[in-house]
Amino acid sequence: MYQKILAPLDGSELSERSLEHVKAVATGCQVPEVVLLRVVEPISSQTYAAYAGIGGDWITKLERQGQAEAENYLSQTAANLSKEGIAAQTVVVPGKPADEILDYASKNQVDLIIMSTHGKAGISRWVFGSVVERVLRHSAVPVLIVPPPGRLSGESRGQ
Secondary structure, three states: OOOEEEEEOOOOHHHHOHHHHHHHHHHHOOOOEEEEEEEEOOOOHHHHHHHHOOOOOHHHHHHHHHHHHHHHHHHHHHHHHHHOOOOEEEEEEEOOHHHHHHHHHHHOOOOEEEEEOOOOOHHHHHHHOOHHHHHHHHOOOOEEEEOOOOOOOHHHHOO
16 A cells, blocks of 8 residues: 655654654555655754854854764664664755655655654744644645654543
8 A cells, every 4th residue: 555654753752753653554564665854954044143253164064964963863763673674765855844845755756654743732833833734734645643642641632
């Protein structure tokens, strides 16, 4: 049924909660391809302004450092999956997370996206937006959402 799973990760423990589901679906459905995607957001205007006066190529160094950290993180994560019999390729792209996830999925024949939500609500969600919400609303393929800890218990439903 599924030939390619896309697992966007941001490096947080919450985002890694999706990996158990990636393993289960990939193994159970004999999915031949798993892609771990990390989106490196551009340097913020505040950071850019702070470093602009220093001179030199600090912005370039920061961007390269972010790229290298993302690549190392995904390589380690793929190695851990490999120990469990799941081969995963890694992809790091610059940009806005929701846009890049959707773009990658549409251009690369992804047929399932598995990702975690951070569980932001209220003002925090309004201010920062929800990558998961945007992907869910605009994805042309199924999206499996893994909630943060505590969301599955009766406690989170007021029981």
